[in-house]
Amino acid sequence: MRVMSQMAMVMNLDKCIGCHTCSVTCKQVWTNRSGAEHVWFNNVETRPGQGYPRTYEDQEKWKGGWTLTKRGRLKLKAGGRLKNLMTIFAAPNMPGIKDYYEPWTYDYDNLTTAPAQKHMPVARPKSLLTGQDTKITWSSNWDDDLAGSTQNTHNDPILKQVGDKIKFEYEQTFMFYLPRICEHCLNPSCVSSCPTGAIYKREEDGIVLVDQDRCRGWRQCVGGCPYKKMYFNHKTGKVEKCTFCYPRIEIGQPTICSETCVGRLRYLGLMLYDADKVLEAASTTDEHGLYEAQRNVFLDPRDPEVIREARLAGIPDDWVEAAQRSPIWALINEFKVALPLHPEYRTMPMVWYIPPLSPVVDAVGETGEDPEHQGNLFAAIDKLRIPIEYLAGLFTAGDTVPVDRVLRKLAAMRSYMRDINMGREPDESIAASVGMTGQQVQDMYRLLAIAKYEERYVIPAAHYEDAHKLENIATECSLDVEGGPGMGGMGGMDDSFGSDPGGGGPDVPGRPEGVRINLLNWNGQGTPTGLFPGTPPATGGTP
Amino acid sequence: MNNGWEVFLWLIFPYICLTVFVLGHIWRYRYDKFGWTSRSSQMYESSILRWANPMFHFGILAVFLGHVMGLGIPKTWTDAVGISDGAYHFMAISVGAVAGVFTIVGFIGLLYRRRFTKAVMGATTVMDKIMYLVLGIVIVGGLVNTASGVVGHYNYREGVSVWFRSIFYFNPQPELMVGAPLSFQFHAIAAIALFALWPFTRLVHVFTAPVGYLFRPYVLYRSRDAHEGSRAHRRGWDKVDTIPRRPK
Numbered sequence: 203m204r205v206m207s208q209m210a211m212v213m214n215l216d217k218c219i220g221c222h223t224c225s226v227t228c229k230q231v232w233t234n235r236s237g238a239e240h241v242w243f244n245n246v247e248t249r250p251g252q253g254y255p256r257t258y259e260d261q262e263k264w265k266g267g268w269t270l271t272k273r274g275r276l277k278l279k280a281g282g283r284l285k286n287l288m289t290i291f292a293a294p295n296m297p298g299i300k301d302y303y304e305p306w307t308y309d310y311d312n313l314t315t316a317p318a319q320k321h322m323p324v325a326r327p328k329s330l331l332t333g334q335d336t337k338i339t340w341s342s343n344w345d346d347d348l349a350g351s352t353q354n355t356h357n358d359p360i361l362k363q364v365g366d367k368i369k370f371e372y373e374q375t376f377m378f379y380l381p382r383i384c385e386h387c388l389n390p391s392c393v394s395s396c397p398t399g400a401i402y403k404r405e406e407d408g409i410v411l412v413d414q415d416r417c418r419g420w421r422q423c424v425g426g427c428p429y430k431k432m433y434f435n436h437k438t439g440k441v442e443k444c445t446f447c448y449p450r451i452e453i454g455q456p457t458i459c460s461e462t463c464v465g466r467l468r469y470l471g472l473m474l475y476d477a478d479k480v481l482e483a484a485s486t487t488d489e490h491g492l493y494e495a496q497r498n499v500f501l502d503p504r505d506p507e508v509i510r511e512a513r514l515a516g517i518p519d520d521w522v523e524a525a526q527r528s529p530i531w532a533l534i535n536e537f538k539v540a541l542p543l544h545p546e547y548r549t550m551p552m553v554w555y556i557p558p559l560s561p562v563v564d565a566v567g568e569t570g571e572d573p574e575h576q577g578n579l580f581a582a583i584d585k586l587r588i589p590i591e592y593l594a595g596l597f598t599a600g601d602t603v604p605v606d607r608v609l610r611k612l613a614a615m616r617s618y619m620r621d622i623n624m625g626r627e628p629d630e631s632i633a634a635s636v637g638m639t640g641q642q643v644q645d646m647y648r649l650l651a652i653a654k655y656e657e658r659y660v661i662p663a664a665h666y667e668d669a670h671k672l673e674n675i676a677t678e679c680s681l682d683v684e685g686g687p688g689m690g691g692m693g694g695m696d697d698s699f700g701s702d703p704g705g706g707g708p709d710v711p712g713r714p715e716g717v718r719i720n721l722l723n724w725n726g727q728g729t730p731t732g733l734f735p736g737t738p739p740a741t742g743g744t745p
Numbered sequence: 746m747n748n749g750w751e752v753f754l755w756l757i758f759p760y761i762c763l764t765v766f767v768l769g770h771i772w773r774y775r776y777d778k779f780g781w782t783s784r785s786s787q788m789y790e791s792s793i794l795r796w797a798n799p800m801f802h803f804g805i806l807a808v809f810l811g812h813v814m815g816l817g818i819p820k821t822w823t824d825a826v827g828i829s830d831g832a833y834h835f836m837a838i839s840v841g842a843v844a845g846v847f848t849i850v851g852f853i854g855l856l857y858r859r860r861f862t863k864a865v866m867g868a869t870t871v872m873d874k875i876m877y878l879v880l881g882i883v884i885v886g887g888l889v890n891t892a893s894g895v896v897g898h899y900n901y902r903e904g905v906s907v908w909f910r911s912i913f914y915f916n917p918q919p920e921l922m923v924g925a926p927l928s929f930q931f932h933a934i935a936a937i938a939l940f941a942l943w944p945f946t947r948l949v950h951v952f953t954a955p956v957g958y959l960f961r962p963y964v965l966y967r968s969r970d971a972h973e974g975s976r977a978h979r980r981g982w983d984k985v986d987t988i989p990r991r992p993k
Contacts, residue, residue: 284959287956289799291798292787296788299789331863394963398955399961402966403966403967404966404968405968415781419784419785434788436786436788436868438779439785452969
């Protein structure tokens with residue numbers, strides 16, 4: 203046994219509203235640079251849909267990930283080492299800029315410098331590659347919310363597997379969002395296809411990074427990653443990827459995408475795993491067995507033997523303790539509701555998903571039946587094969603059994619908790635029908651529905667010693683002032699978060715309560731009451 | 746040794762360029778690792794690149810091996826193993842011609858896409874253009890020499906090659922080049938100039954050809970850098986403190 207620790211993420215797709223806040227904040231933090239216009243470390247795809255870059259899941263075309271040889275050995279789908287080096291001069295499976303989109307800006311200058319004319323001047327779109335007029339025909343979320351689905355969605359590779367059963371008539375449409383970041387795989391094919399060895403997996407937390415000083419721009423990793431989360435920066439000639447916000451993770455803060463997630467659907471935590479078993483698990487012959495195989499690679503952080511081995515492997519005690527509290531462990535191995543994205547790529551991805559029940563709930567609701575009744579939901583799960591086959595195509599290599607089981611658990615949780623919310627006796631048979639106890643259902647409900655900040659993000663700080671005392675700058679909402687639009691404050695967040703890490707500090711003199719100053723009414727003479735803090739107020743008491 | 750010009754061209758100039766070549770690479774590797782890349786433009790255009798780039802690169806690799814043979818291995822050695830002059834030249838010229846044609850066709854393809862694909866042209870630097878010019882001259886000159894081998898009588902293995910090796914023995918014999926045909930002189934001077942340019946162009950990627958890939962494990966692990974955030978500022982890296990600090 204060789205214990206290693208891995209920072210992992212689970213996303214609860216039922217809660218994703220497709221607002222793209224994660225994508226925007228991620229881009230602002232990491233990739234708002236020239237050369238990285240098409241680089242979205244985090245993107246949110248509408249499914250069914252082609253994804254980003256277009257049809258990236260079609261591995262017969264893009265040749266990403268691993269495949270098994272006839273003798274059952276793991277091999278990069280793009281070919282062996284020699285072929286990799288021989289194709290270095292023209293990477294064979296690399297998406298072109300058009301598979302992402304041609305980056306553009308607008309000629310804003312024209313708005314102010316155009317001569318007086320009859321018509322309003324316009325800001326024409328200009329290509330950022332050529333500087334010339336361009337026609338915008340595609341971008342990262344062109345098919346958002348099924349836009350243009352009749353023309354585009356038939357290209358969805360997963361949909362092709364499901365077959366022609368789905369018609370894109372509006373009344374039959376089902377849809378959900380899939381936020382994606384780098385999977386930080388246990389068996390990463392990007393690392394394995396990098397000729398230079400510039401990409402590496404960090405020993406401490408399993409985060410996969412590109413050494414920008416060593417990357418030589420051979421671009422084999424771009425084709426090698428089946429999730430297409432390696433991005434070639436066309437200005438620097440180097441590859442960039444999602445960093446799992448490692449500078450934040452190291453000081454115990456969640457990634458930017460998690461921090462800013464409006465739906466609070468992301469969970470972060472440690473997973474301990476047996477590095478000696480990864481290769482064997484990834485070589486599982488039956489694709490349907492890959493999900494279980496990967497689950498078996500994970501180690502129970504409460505097992506005394508695992509704890510002992512972890513210590514021998516140099517994993518600090520507070521990390522083991524964090525692994526025990528990890529929401530990821532609970533969702534993957536205790537409640538078993540989280541599933542990996544495309545296990546059939548054999549990279550052992552470490553960003554998992556709780557499949558959405560909402561397409562099923564919506565379908566029941568539309569029939570006029572009670573969408574929270576267990577019987578109705580179970581019947582619908584049985585009947586609504588198309589969404590379930592589609593989900594299976596994403597999360598279990600097409601095996602509907604685990605998806606079915608997860609959706610039943612989620613349905614049972616709804617029904618069970620409804621009784622409690624309505625003040626009725628909870629029906630233990632509902633919990634029993636999915637092999638759980640009432641207490642387990644309630645625990646799962648707590649984790650999925652109301653888990654607070656520190657329950658969703660269990661991140662042990664790296665042992666820089668004192669690094670966690672670094673002040674976290676600009677994480678608070680600037681509108682979050684008394685009476686301001688963001689007055690809700692930190693919501694469910696831990697009160698200690700975002701507050702002065704030094705603790706205490708001198709009291710800042712405040713404005714008297716109830717006094718508001720309207721500077722527009724101020725004639726500029728004298729000092730309005732309460733303009734400056736600390737001046738004795740004319741009205742009202744001392745704060 | 747009679748003419749100062751000749752001494753400069755065949756003795757001083759080569760040593761200057763080789764010094765620049767060596768020191769330039771050391772400097773570049775130490776101070777600009779971030780810029781050490783082939784700066785691929787495959788994203789912009791791949792239909793021409795797909796055939797032209799492998800053609801050029803495999804061609805030039807063969808050309809390089811040919812030069813190792815022709816310049817590096819003394820005639821006495823091949824004589825010793827019993828390869829006749831005729832056999833040697835037949836091989837050198839035929840293989841050299843094929844490699845040369847591959848190289849130049851690929852080169853023309855690459856030049857075409859660079860000039861006429863707007864995005865690629867936009868990503869071309871002044872240094873790129875100078876490099877392409879010199880590289881083109883070297884390649885054309887080399888092809889002319891190969892062709893002249895069919896009709897001419899000059900045996901470079903008794904002239905140019907000996908001079909080339911003499912530079913590295915630090916016992917230079919510039920007089921050997923004075924007698925060489927003009928096309929050989931021209932090719933040699935252009936090549937020497939290219940070596941001086943080399944460390945300052947994208948050509949540096951040659952020296953990080955990833956042959957180690959054949960021998961390493963697939964998945965690499967690396968320990969977290971203990972000094973992250975506290976190392977000196979390097980090219981290509983944004984400074985961390987973009988938030989202006991308040992004066993105390």
